[in-house]
Amino acid sequence: MSNKTIAFIGTGNMSYAIIGGMLKNGFNAQNIIATNRNQAKLEKVASDFAVQTTSDNLDAIARADIVVLSVKPQMMEALCDSFKSANLDLRDKVIISVAAGITISRLKDMLQCDTKLVRCMPNTPSLVGLGVSGLFSQDIDDQEKAFVDTIFSATGITTWLKEESEINDIIAVTGSSPAYFFLFMQAIEEKARQLGFDEQQARQLVQQTALGAAQMAVSQPDVSLEQLRANVTSKGGTTHAAIESMKANQLPQTVADAMDACIARAEEMETQI
Ligand SMILES: NC(=O)C1=CN([C@@H]2O[C@H](COP(=O)(O)OP(=O)(O)OC[C@H]3O[C@@H](n4cnc5c(N)ncnc54)[C@H](O)[C@@H]3O)[C@@H](O)[C@H]2O)C=CC1
Ligand SMILES: O=C(O)[C@@H]1CCC=N1
Numbered sequence: 511m512s513n514k515t516i517a518f519i520g521t522g523n524m525s526y527a528i529i530g531g532m533l534k535n536g537f538n539a540q541n542i543i544a545t546n547r548n549q550a551k552l553e554k555v556a557s558d559f560a561v562q563t564t565s566d567n568l569d570a571i572a573r574a575d576i577v578v579l580s581v582k583p584q585m586m587e588a589l590c591d592s593f594k595s596a597n598l599d600l601r602d603k604v605i606i607s608v609a610a611g612i613t614i615s616r617l618k619d620m621l622q623c624d625t626k627l628v629r630c631m632p633n634t635p636s637l638v639g640l641g642v643s644g645l646f647s648q649d650i651d652d653q654e655k656a657f658v659d660t661i662f663s664a665t666g667i668t669t670w671l672k673e674e675s676e677i678n679d680i681i682a683v684t685g686s687s688p689a690y691f692f693l694f695m696q697a698i699e700e701k702a703r704q705l706g707f708d709e710q711q712a713r714q715l716v717q718q719t720a721l722g723a724a725q726m727a728v729s730q731p732d733v734s735l736e737q738l739r740a741n742v743t744s745k746g747g748t749t750h751a752a753i754e755s756m757k758a759n760q761l762p763q764t765v766a767d768a769m770d771a772c773i774a775r776a777e778e779m780e781t782q783i
Contacts, residue, residue, distance in 0.1 A: 512657060517543040517574035519567050519589065520581030521555050524608055527637035528578070529559055531665030534639050543570040568596045576604045576661070578630075579617075583609045583783050590620035600625040604654050608632055610681055611779025614648075614674060626650050628658055631677050631685045632665065641666030644680035646673070678776040682769035690768065695720050 516537075518525040521544040529542055542561040546552045549565065556563040564570050567589070571577050577600075581589050586609055593600070600621065606628040607617055614627050628647040635641045643662035650658065655670075662668045671677060695716045702712035726738060743749040 512660070513538075513541060514575040514657060515541050515543065515573055516576045516578065516661065517545065517570040518578045518580055519545050519570065520579070520585070521546045521551065521563075522580065522582075523634060524632060524636075525578060525580040526555060526558075527634045527641070528580075528608075528632055528662075528665055529555070529561060530637040531639050531641055532661060533559055533561075535664035537661075537664060543574060545570045567592065568598060571598060571600075571603070574603065576606065576658070579605060579607045579609065581609070583611045583779055586612055586617070586783065587620050590617075590622075594622055598623075604628060604650055604658065606630050606658065610685065611776050612783055613780055614646075616780070616783065626654065629674065629677050630658075630662065631680050632662065633684050633688050635688055636662075636665035639664075639666060642680075642684040643668045644671050644677060644684065645669070646671040646677055678773050681776050682772040686772050690765070691720065 516532075518529060521529070525544065529544060532542065533539055539559055539561045542559075544552065544555045544559075544561050544563050545565060545567050546555070546563075547565055552563045552565060555561060571593070579586065579589065586607075600623055604626045605617075605621070607614075608630050610631070612620075614629055617627060618625075626647070626649040628645060628650060630646075631644040633641050633643075636643070641662070643665065645658065645662065645668055647655070647658075659668050659670075669680070671680065698719075699712045699716045702715060703709065707715065723738075727733075727735060730738070739753070743753060
């Protein structure tokens with residue numbers, strides 16, 4: 511693995527997951543610097559991962575080749591302002607933003623300097639090496655692109671997008687969607703509890719079934735999801751009754767509407783932040 515230094519600025523849920531995935535897949539902890547203004551969060555990152563930690567963003571950036579900006583979108587402008595007043599030279603660095611709802615053009619305005627920018631839309635399963643990262647840049651050369659890809663490939667799969675607007679689509683498909691699956695699992699878990707399973711049983715039953723279903727889909731790429739579902743569904747049987755109830759309650763449309771709402775919110779954030 512290369513000796514390039516990667517700084518994560520604002521190491522919260524998302525960067526924690528990326529760092530965890532990177533370390534599982536061969537990155538050296540000493541090449542990673544994590545920052546946070548919250549000392550307790552920094553201490554957790556240091557103790558879980560043994561990466562370098564600091565509350566000094568400017569020092570971390572000065573020492574890094576690659577900088578991952580991972581504060582909440584609403585915090586990005588204040589963060590970029592703090593770089594300007596310090597006269598940081600970002601020209602030789604690759605800056606990766608994982609923020610939803612901030613375009614490259616907007617980020618360049620915030621940074622007010624000429625730098626190489628990449629947008630990345632990762633997801634939290636990166637922590638266990640099963641992430642998906644959508645990537646877009648028009649600023650980096652092939653070597654830089656290969657290195658950026660190495661970082662996110664260590665956390666799962668990557669897909670390079672042709673248009674920046676596709677970042678908003680991939681938020682709906684993979685960035686936000688772990689939450690959809692957790693909500694679905696939570697609904698099954700809550701019903702299992704109502705049926706009398708204890709807390710531990712209910713959790714174990716739902717997570718093992720979700721894992722098994724996902725693993726079946728992964729291990730049989732030529733079998734459609736529709737077919738996998740049909741294989742569970744006996745004519746006139748119990749699954750049929752459950753699926754018909756979900757369809758009567760417009761579950762597929764509900765999911766499509768939710769994804770449209772996700773994209774619409776990303777677009778709205780682009781105009782507000
Ligand atoms: N959580 C997720 O599943 C995903 C999040 N993202 C993006 O990742 C970014 C971060 O999201 P989360 O990790 O969920 O948020 P988070 O709130 O868990 O992490 C952000 C961290 O930044 C720290 N912070 C804020 N301002 C700072 C500053 N000036 N200097 C140093 N640290 C600072 C906060 O203390 C916080 O711990 C967002 O822009 C979000 O759009 C993208 C894909 C998925
Ligand atoms: O909810 C959000 O805005 C971020 C972006 C994708 C997942 N979490």
